[in-house]
Amino acid sequence: MAATLYSIPPSHPALAAKLMLRRVGLEHRVIELPPGLHAAVVRARGFERGTVPALVIDGRRVQGSRAISRHLDELFPGVLFPTEPGQRARVAEAEEWGEREFQPVPRRIFRWILARDPEARAELARESKLPFAGLQARTTAPIARKFATAVGASEEQVRRDIATLPEQLERVDACIADGTIGGEEPNAADFQIATTVHALMRFPQLRPLIEGRPAADLARRVVGEPREVPVRVPDEWVDGART
Incomplete structure (x- = not known):
């Protein structure tokens, strides 16, 4: 499973996404973008909005920390959310x-x-x-x-x-x-x-x-x-x- 996370250094939502990826044990690479220019780069990568965190998993684009947690929950059930x-x-x-x-x-x-x-x-x-x-x-x-x-x-x-x-x-x-x-x-x-x-x-x-x-x-x-x-x-x- 190939995963790439687009981030900028001061972004705490992107930090949340990094920590969630580590928690589920998904091997991934992180691309740190320059603040201010990141919006254009993210859109150029095919995302709807110019915001981070922006994650690509096996060709699927997921944007935003909560959307990322939901997608990871689908792939790794019971890790980020309780089953009860x-x-x-x-x-x-x-x-x-x-x-x-x-x-x-x-x-x-x-x-x-x-x-x-x-x-x-x-x-x-x-x-x-x-x-x-x-x-x-x-x-x-x-x-x-x-x-x-x-x-x-x-x-x-x-x-x-x-x-x-x-x-x-x-x-x-x-x-x-x-x-x-x-x-x-x-x-x-x-x-x-x-x-x-x-x-x-x-x-x-x-x-x-x-x-x-x-x-x-x-x-x-x-x-x-x-x-x-x-x-x-x-x-x-x-x-x-x-x-």
């Missing part, structure tokens, strides 16, 4: 929330920062192993603004994302407490949610909101230790989330 119907329904519900509501939060925050901060764009270029990071930072502002607009990363929305982050984390902790996620063997919802928590912990200002919670332990166990990135949002936005 009630447990499966709870995992599926948590995964769906994780993709629809929780996954976009760090994406919007990071793209809002990228549209405004050249140092953040330089850091993204370095993480993506692109040459001439300083030049990339100076010349990619229009692209960064376009990608921020595409996901609704307005100032108002990002402020709301940060203000409501404690509520989102409470839901993650509740899913851990009731056994939906955080079990001995990670399921599809673990990968969906833990990678988002891990992405949020990379923001130095947001990490204190997460540390000490079961969600932080989940992110470390499923993904690993988050490496902080030198990016910032206004301090008062974070202060509002602490009150």
